[in-house]
Amino acid sequence: MTPELYVPAITPFAADLSVDTGRLVDHAQALLAAGAHGLAPFGTTSEANSLSVEERIEGLEALLGAGIDPARIIPGTGCAALPDTIRLTRHAWEAGCKGALMLPPFYYKGVPEAGLADAFSRAIEGAGEGAVYLYHIPQMSGVPITAGLIETLIGRFGGAIAGLKDSSGDWAGTEALIRAFPGLAIYSASESLIPRNVAAGGAGCISASANVNPEGIRRLIDALGTADEGAALEQVSAVRRIFEGLPLIPSIKAAVAAQRGDAAYARVRPPFRPADPAGEGVRRAVAAAAGVPA
Amino acid sequence: MTPELYVPAITPFAADLSVDTGRLVDHAQALLAAGAHGLAPFGTTSEANSLSVEERIEGLEALLGAGIDPARIIPGTGCAALPDTIRLTRHAWEAGCKGALMLPPFYYKGVPEAGLADAFSRAIEGAGEGAVYLYHIPQMSGVPITAGLIETLIGRFGGAIAGLKDSSGDWAGTEALIRAFPGLAIYSASESLIPRNVAAGGAGCISASANVNPEGIRRLIDALGTADEGAALEQVSAVRRIFEGLPLIPSIKAAVAAQRGDAAYARVRPPFRPADPAGEGVRRAVAAAAGVPA
Numbered sequence: 220m221t222p223e224l225y226v227p228a229i230t231p232f233a234a235d236l237s238v239d240t241g242r243l244v245d246h247a248q249a250l251l252a253a254g255a256h257g258l259a260p261f262g263t264t265s266e267a268n269s270l271s272v273e274e275r276i277e278g279l280e281a282l283l284g285a286g287i288d289p290a291r292i293i294p295g296t297g298c299a300a301l302p303d304t305i306r307l308t309r310h311a312w313e314a315g316c317k318g319a320l321m322l323p324p325f326y327y328k329g330v331p332e333a334g335l336a337d338a339f340s341r342a343i344e345g346a347g348e349g350a351v352y353l354y355h356i357p358q359m360s361g362v363p364i365t366a367g368l369i370e371t372l373i374g375r376f377g378g379a380i381a382g383l384k385d386s387s388g389d390w391a392g393t394e395a396l397i398r399a400f401p402g403l404a405i406y407s408a409s410e411s412l413i414p415r416n417v418a419a420g421g422a423g424c425i426s427a428s429a430n431v432n433p434e435g436i437r438r439l440i441d442a443l444g445t446a447d448e449g450a451a452l453e454q455v456s457a458v459r460r461i462f463e464g465l466p467l468i469p470s471i472k473a474a475v476a477a478q479r480g481d482a483a484y485a486r487v488r489p490p491f492r493p494a495d496p497a498g499e500g501v502r503r504a505v506a507a508a509a510g511v512p513a
Numbered sequence: 514m515t516p517e518l519y520v521p522a523i524t525p526f527a528a529d530l531s532v533d534t535g536r537l538v539d540h541a542q543a544l545l546a547a548g549a550h551g552l553a554p555f556g557t558t559s560e561a562n563s564l565s566v567e568e569r570i571e572g573l574e575a576l577l578g579a580g581i582d583p584a585r586i587i588p589g590t591g592c593a594a595l596p597d598t599i600r601l602t603r604h605a606w607e608a609g610c611k612g613a614l615m616l617p618p619f620y621y622k623g624v625p626e627a628g629l630a631d632a633f634s635r636a637i638e639g640a641g642e643g644a645v646y647l648y649h650i651p652q653m654s655g656v657p658i659t660a661g662l663i664e665t666l667i668g669r670f671g672g673a674i675a676g677l678k679d680s681s682g683d684w685a686g687t688e689a690l691i692r693a694f695p696g697l698a699i700y701s702a703s704e705s706l707i708p709r710n711v712a713a714g715g716a717g718c719i720s721a722s723a724n725v726n727p728e729g730i731r732r733l734i735d736a737l738g739t740a741d742e743g744a745a746l747e748q749v750s751a752v753r754r755i756f757e758g759l760p761l762i763p764s765i766k767a768a769v770a771a772q773r774g775d776a777a778y779a780r781v782r783p784p785f786r787p788a789d790p791a792g793e794g795v796r797r798a799v800a801a802a803a804g805v806p807a
Contacts, residue, residue, distance in 0.1 A: 236595075263621075268593045268620035268621065269594050269595055269618065269621075270594055270596070271600075272565075273596075274596065300563050300565050301530075301563060302568065324563065324784045326557075326562035326563075326653060328655075331760075331786055334786045337783035337786065358622065360620075361622075466625075488595060489618070489632035489635055490618045490624040490656075491628050492625055492627055492628045492631065
């Protein structure tokens with residue numbers, strides 16, 4: 220498969236912390252214009268788990284209403300509650316989205332693999348027809364997507380199980396999944412892993428920092444196997460390192476705000492706090508972001 | 514304060530796994546008739562995080578419509594998404610409920626205490642006027658309710674911060690909270706802790722196994738400080754021990770089903786699996802529950 224960059228676009232908020240669909244669309248269009256292959260909105264970086272089902276539907280409608288091709292959108296649709304997952308997945312599939320990025324139900328911990336298989340199966344059967352991208356981010360969800368679960372779901376739904384986003388940060392685990400499931404499009408969550416991901420047969424990346432550095436990451440993808448690969452990898456890794464040790468989502472939003480010269484992008488919903496613009500880390504991130512073409 | 518038993522009532526499901534409000538009401542009324550002081554529905558044991566906001570509102574409406582006094586209900590209202598928490602809390606408060614049992618926003622981990630304080634504050638301000646019971650269950654939520662957070666919220670909202678359910682299982686931690694916040698009604702999640710909880714100045718218990726053993730737990734509360742306390746404590750502890758090592762919620766539901774002679778009560782929503790009725794542990798739980806007056 221041709222490697223791709225899908226951006227987990229941030230969700231901008233108005234002063235009253237309602238979703239700012241105008242800036243959501245502006246940012247999404249800027250990301251695509253900068254070379255992103257597509258968008259993976261309403262995931263972790265998008266603060267989607269702080270949004271109601273209605274807000275997520277309206278947000279996706281705004282992107283579609285602005286003319287963004289649904290075949291370039293993989294919205295997050297996995298919620299704690301099965302009826303919510305069904306509603307969002309059906310909406311995404313009926314809109315013609317490339318697929319639905321599904322978290323496992325994430326409140327209850329230590330549940331059996333067979334129970335998770337039931338949850339995904341009922342979500343898929345309840346939502347209709349479309350592609351599923353499984354979302355493995357155990358450090359947030361507390362509920363891992365295991366190889367056994369993937370195997371069960373492929374056994375039940377075949378090619379509808381289209382891919383997986385591996386946000387675990389565990390490259391050995393990602394590599395094992397790519398080898399075990401060659402038919403799945405497996406994305407890493409870090410652009411630094413793109414060369415290894417693609418060499419192993421992976422699909423590319425869906426990375427938070429792509430909100431700040433879409434051009435650089437696209438350049439790396441296009442440079443794979445050429446003389447420019449090393450320099451491109453060094454650029455994306457340098458941008459990514461800026462955010463290490465900072466609260467990721469507020470800092471990414473502060474950097475986008477600096478890049479666009481629009482402080483509104485820095486707003487976050489609780490339980491996050493806005494990044495302290497006077498903090499040393501955020502000042503570095505903002506300065507570096509300002510030097511990155513948006 | 515007079516010690517109390519509030520029961521985190523299970524949520525029965527129909528064959529299609531929609532909420533069975535008829536059995537929900539029947540079970541709730543049976544619990545109150547058996548001596549429970551009140552109900553804490555739509556919490557963890559109730560599988561509330563597997564229900565949509567609409568299902569939770571309809572479930573509470575069913576209980577109220579059946580004539581259950583709202584002053585005896587503390588429904589769970591805390592969700593991952595702030596708009597959902599506001600909607601459920603406003604509904605509970607407008608219905609006259611004794612209070613709202615609020616989980617912290619539980620998807621994002623490692624968030625700052627100040628961000629959690631913001632989340633609770635916006636939920637309370639958005640919902641209107643009523644009492645808040647904070648819900649500390651870090652092994653599920655991944656987000657603890659710390660003493661610093663409680664102090665901040667009491668500073669902002671005074672007596673509206675009415676209590677806390679401590680499901681951590683850490684008695685030393687509960688005791689420290691009872692001593693630090695004498696104005697809070699602090700409930701333990703295990704009936705075995707009732708004597709210690711009440712002696713320290715706590716409010717009683719909100720325990721999953723109260724779905725199976727409400728009479729026994731009420732008997733213990735009434736026997737505190739009398740010659741019958743030891744035997745009553747032994748009875749509730751014996752029932753509770755049956756569920757150790759079993760998947761708690763499915764086993765509680767299987768035991769209720771056995772008690773009521775109605776297999777429908779055993780249904781669970783994914784990601785849970787129904788308890789295996791042939792399993793040794795469940796057979797013991799069911800046999801013991803059958804011997805407990807419902």
